Amino acid sequence: MKIIIRCILDKIFTAITWLTVFVIVILLLLILGPILSRGTNAVVFRDTIEFRKMQMALLNRGNETNLTAEISEIAPVRQKVYDTINKFKSGIDTDALTEQVRKIYRDCGQELSYKKLTPQQYTETRSLLKDIRDRLQTAFASTDKVQIAKCTSFVMGYADDERFKGTSAGDFFRIAADFQKAVEKIDFAKHLQYVQAVGEMEDLLTQLLGPRPGEALPATAMNQFGATRWDLAEKLMDNLLWKEQWVSQKSGKSLVKIRTERAKEFAGTEIEPLFGYIKDNLEKMLKPQWRFYWQYFIDDSTPGHYFGGIGPEILGTLLLTLLSMVFVIPLGIISAAYLTECTTDNFVVKIIRMCINSLAGVPSIIFGLFGLAFFVLFLLPFLGFSSKPCILTASLTLSILTLPVMIRSSEEAIKAVPLTYKEASLALGASNFKTFMSVTLPAAMPGILTGVILSISRVAGETAPILFTGAVALGPVPSSIFHSTRTLSYGSYDMAVGDRLAAMVPHNQYGMVATLVILVLCLNTSAIILRSRLFKKLHGH
Amino acid sequence: MKKLIVCGLIMLSLVSVTKLIAADKALQIEGSTTVGPIADAFTEAFNKTYPDIKITVTKNGSGNGAAALIDKRCDIAMMSRFMKLEEFTAAVDKGVMPVAHTIALDGVCMIVHPSNPVTDLSTQQIHDIYIGKIKNWKELGGPDMPIVVVSRDTSSGTYETFDHFIMKKVKMDAGVEYVSSNPQVHARVKTTPGAIGYVGIGFLDAEVKGLKVNGIMPSKETITNGTYSLSRPLFLFTNGFPELGSLSYNFCTFYLSEKGQEIINAKGFVPVTHY
Numbered sequence: 001m002k003i004i005i006r007c008i009l010d011k012i013f014t015a016i017t018w019l020t021v022f023v024i025v026i027l028l029l030l031i032l033g034p035i036l037s038r039g040t041n042a043v044v045f046r047d048t049i050e051f052r053k054m055q056m057a058l059l060n061r062g063n064e065t066n067l068t069a070e071i072s073e074i075a076p077v078r079q080k081v082y083d084t085i086n087k088f089k090s091g092i093d094t095d096a097l098t099e100q101v102r103k104i105y106r107d108c109g110q111e112l113s114y115k116k117l118t119p120q121q122y123t124e125t126r127s128l129l130k131d132i133r134d135r136l137q138t139a140f141a142s143t144d145k146v147q148i149a150k151c152t153s154f155v156m157g158y159a160d161d162e163r164f165k166g167t168s169a170g171d172f173f174r175i176a177a178d179f180q181k182a183v184e185k186i187d188f189a190k191h192l193q194y195v196q197a198v199g200e201m202e203d204l205l206t207q208l209l210g211p212r213p214g215e216a217l218p219a220t221a222m223n224q225f226g227a228t229r230w231d232l233a234e235k236l237m238d239n240l241l242w243k244e245q246w247v248s249q250k251s252g253k254s255l256v257k258i259r260t261e262r263a264k265e266f267a268g269t270e271i272e273p274l275f276g277y278i279k280d281n282l283e284k285m286l287k288p289q290w291r292f293y294w295q296y297f298i299d300d301s302t303p304g305h306y307f308g309g310i311g312p313e314i315l316g317t318l319l320l321t322l323l324s325m326v327f328v329i330p331l332g333i334i335s336a337a338y339l340t341e342c343t344t345d346n347f348v349v350k351i352i353r354m355c356i357n358s359l360a361g362v363p364s365i366i367f368g369l370f371g372l373a374f375f376v377l378f379l380l381p382f383l384g385f386s387s388k389p390c391i392l393t394a395s396l397t398l399s400i401l402t403l404p405v406m407i408r409s410s411e412e413a414i415k416a417v418p419l420t421y422k423e424a425s426l427a428l429g430a431s432n433f434k435t436f437m438s439v440t441l442p443a444a445m446p447g448i449l450t451g452v453i454l455s456i457s458r459v460a461g462e463t464a465p466i467l468f469t470g471a472v473a474l475g476p477v478p479s480s481i482f483h484s485t486r487t488l489s490y491g492s493y494d495m496a497v498g499d500r501l502a503a504m505v506p507h508n509q510y511g512m513v514a515t516l517v518i519l520v521l522c523l524n525t526s527a528i529i530l531r532s533r534l535f536k537k538l539h540g541h
Numbered sequence: 542m543k544k545l546i547v548c549g550l551i552m553l554s555l556v557s558v559t560k561l562i563a564a565d566k567a568l569q570i571e572g573s574t575t576v577g578p579i580a581d582a583f584t585e586a587f588n589k590t591y592p593d594i595k596i597t598v599t600k601n602g603s604g605n606g607a608a609a610l611i612d613k614r615c616d617i618a619m620m621s622r623f624m625k626l627e628e629f630t631a632a633v634d635k636g637v638m639p640v641a642h643t644i645a646l647d648g649v650c651m652i653v654h655p656s657n658p659v660t661d662l663s664t665q666q667i668h669d670i671y672i673g674k675i676k677n678w679k680e681l682g683g684p685d686m687p688i689v690v691v692s693r694d695t696s697s698g699t700y701e702t703f704d705h706f707i708m709k710k711v712k713m714d715a716g717v718e719y720v721s722s723n724p725q726v727h728a729r730v731k732t733t734p735g736a737i738g739y740v741g742i743g744f745l746d747a748e749v750k751g752l753k754v755n756g757i758m759p760s761k762e763t764i765t766n767g768t769y770s771l772s773r774p775l776f777l778f779t780n781g782f783p784e785l786g787s788l789s790y791n792f793c794t795f796y797l798s799e800k801g802q803e804i805i806n807a808k809g810f811v812p813v814t815h816y
Binding site: 221244254256257377471472473475483494501503 | 569574577578580581582584585586595596597598599600601605612613614655656657658679682683684686721722723724725727734743744746747750800803804807809
């Protein structure tokens with residue numbers, strides 16, 4: 001009976017361990033799966049011609065002749081969209097027209113002053129110009145067809161006037177004629193509605209295709225190009241075809257979301273068929289291609305990580321991690337050696353141990369503030385350097401953070417070295433120091449490397465300690481350890497709390513996080529390989 | 542002994558290297574997370590015109606910006622609020638004369654889920670919601686749905702603006718959810734039908750619904766002419782007025798240019814200038 005119970009308990013225990021393993025694997029998949037799969041999307045994706053344009057403009061990368069050929073290939077397809085909208089807008093977008101006639105008036109006035117005219121002639125022509133301009137403006141502001149016709153015909157009356165030959169005034173008459181033609185077809189009741197709808201449509205088109213050719217380029221890179229990725233383009237296309245609205249069904253109840261076709265807003269106009277045209281020709285306008293964007297890992301990014309890669313962040317993380325390892329490994333080993341080899345287990349050592357253990361539990365932000373107060377504000381000025389956060393201070397702070405882990409693991413490793421090794425060495429006449437360096441330390445190395453692995457994972461991912469001591473959201477690639485740097489961990493934080501940009505480029509956020517995970521994995525793997533090699537060497541296999 | 546000399550030499554060379562770096566053209570900018578994106582974009586525009594200068598931007602909050610300026614750790618401090626009296630005195634004590642450059646205006650907008658039929662709240666109603674007096678949208682003419690109140694953390698400049706105009710130093714209800722950034726408020730409100738929160742005007746988009754406050758919709762016009770009450774200027778602070786023609790001067794006055802205004806517009810803020 002007892003044996004049966006024992007067997008059952010055994011089985012239950014095995015089952016529980018298997019279950020735990022299973023749960024851990026599931027958890028890992030749940031956490032890492034989305035990060036890695038979406039992160040991959042930052043590197044492997046379908047790009048569009050806008051992406052290639054961006055790469056050429058910002059990084060001078062790609063084949064220029066091919067790109068120019070492609071651009072001229074898609075230009076007519078896009079131009080048709082622009083032409084249709086322009087034609088529709090000619091009678092509708094009166095604000096733009098008003099702006100245009102003002103400009104013509106200014107230009108024309110300047111041209112007049114270069115003509116050989118008597119002062120009287122000049123004044124007369126000038127006031128006539130002003131009259132024409134004002135009448136046109138009245139026409140644009142009006143919704144009364146009779147009044148508009150009156151104004152435009154007044155303007156047209158001067159079309160063949162000798163005085164305006166060879167000046168920009170010709171544009172006045174062209175605009176007046178176009179407007180008169182457009183007005184005949186306009187339903188003024190729908191005028192305002194059209195203005196708004198066309199504005200929305202143009203905004204979406206700019207996001208999809210970028211600024212129109214010939215238009216002045218916006219100041220920031222993110223507005224200079226259309227949708228650089230095909231998935232984004234498809235999303236924008238959906239927005240362009242369907243308009244989301246929240247409408248009230250019953251007062252006092254929640255609003256309900258409905259999707260209406262945007263084309264219906266333009267029913268009966270030349271814009272209506274344009275939606276179908278854009279949908280059918282989207283591939284022709286954007287030319288999607290599969291791309292393996294490996295340069296993501298070396299490229300610099302535009303501010304806010306809208307375009308580009310994470311090169312400086314990777315470099316910064318590596319620099320910080322390696323530099324803090326340079327500080328922490330010797331310091332940790334020496335401290336551990338002191339604690340195990342040089343003292344007995346007396347009161348002072350017990351206190352030191354307790355301090356180290358509690359240091360391991362201190363929240364990382366405290367280390368960050370300590371680093372700011374001690375390294376940046378005190379140590380740097382004390383040594384004659386300028387008191388600015390930099391890679392050096394950040395890595396010093398990080399090394400203090402991982403020091404407890406390093407000391408503890410080195411201590412355990414040194415303690416685990418069999419006493420017989422040491423005795424043999426001492427019996428051969430080696431000094432204590434020599435024994436430690438050539439017998440104890442090599443034998444303890446695999447254990448110490450375990451500490452290094454733990455420290456690396458901790459250091460690479462920490463944000464709080466470097467927040468004040470050397471990490472920046474935006475800055476040049478560091479050229480010495482006295483410059484501040486960008487890092488992957490702080491970069492992900494910055495993207496999460498920054499502005500709206502991050503929400504627009506989720507692939508970059510995932511890409512950064514995935515890279516951090518992979519980077520830590522790589523650093524750890526190399527340390528593990530080193531450890532197993534050392535282990536083999538020690539055991540003579 | 543030899544090692545000591547080597548160490549000394551290394552130290553000396555490091556010192557000389559830092560001296561060289563100090564002479565390098567660099568600009569250190571630190572402070573508010575709200576102003577950060579503007580500084581980012583200004584930097585982008587600057588790098589095009591002056592490719593050899595090095596600008597670093599750190600976004601760690603208005604308070605840290607002020608502290609860094611006082612400690613002379615940065616050249617320009619970004620702040621979404623004006624300097625407090627204590628900060629000012631501390632600065633003057635250390636020989637730092639803070640000069641404010643108002644580069645843009647920002648409005649604090651009340652946002653709700655787009656399915657919410659409520660369109661207009663008075664400052665008193667908002668106050669009552671945040672102190673927990675009004676707990677259901679029914680009381681405001683909406684559906685029978687408990688209100689999920691979202692606020693920024695108390696250290697943010699946005700919170701201070703909200704506190705100044707709405708709460709008037711009255712403590713918020715214990716049920717209020719505090720989140721630490723604008724994107725988080727936006728994300729919470731966008732996914733929760735009963736939620737209300739407040740964000741900078743740049744975060745107003747189709748996914749959330751902006752509310753009128755006292756009958757006035759926040760927009761570029763209403764913020765500029767002051768009719769929308771919940772608005773604030775955004776500052777850059779420097780130590781004294783920057784030397785004319787210097788890098789700091791160009792950076793702090795960039796908002797006056799057409800391009801600067803375009804950038805501020807594109808980032809969703811309200812420019813001070815009108816081109």
